[in-house]
Amino acid sequence: EAGVTQFPSHSVIEKGQTVTLRCDPISGHDNLYWYRRVMGKEIKFLLHFVKESKQDESGMPNNRFLAERTGGTYSTLKVQPAELEDSGVYFCASSRIRTDTQYFGPGTRLTVL
């Protein structure tokens, strides 16, 4: 079966621009998680979807970040407007049920100049 995929693999944008990251979970996985690592820091949880519903978005840094999962399939994470401190690697993970193992995508490396 196909794994978690993320697009794009890299994105370089200017401060103030908008960027949208996409995550396609493993087929049939209702749970979708977003995580982020900024340089030199540990990977941090951002939010959790069950199907199309946000279950926990306590890790979202601020209101410049908007995550959606319309239809309960793929998810997007939009950053608008991007700031320098948003640079990092954004990972998506999915699991079939909450208590299952989370499988990760390759990540999107975001650079804000």
Added chain:
Amino acid sequence: DAKTTQPPSMDCAEGRAANLPCNHSTISGNEYVYWYRQIHSQGPQYIIHGLKNNETNEMASLIITEDRKSSTLILPHATLRDTAVYYCIVQAGNNRKLIWGLGTSLAVNP
């Protein structure tokens, strides 16, 4: 905040067992210990997990102390391809989010 502490780096000779320790003294009774690794700039790769019993799969073994305050990941015959950053993680909360530390950078040497 991270619930685990690991040594920042370790070395291991190729073909030997790699034993990676992890302390999780504040772990709660229903929280699992997960191990992932990240090879270069790839996404985190799942290795193994456990609650209180020792576990083994095709990749590794996980030994959890009886008080659950620490665990050890064992790669029985390390290869050069096992060079990676290994993360010991507590899966917490109703949504089972993963709480990451900085991991152990394992270098397998020929």
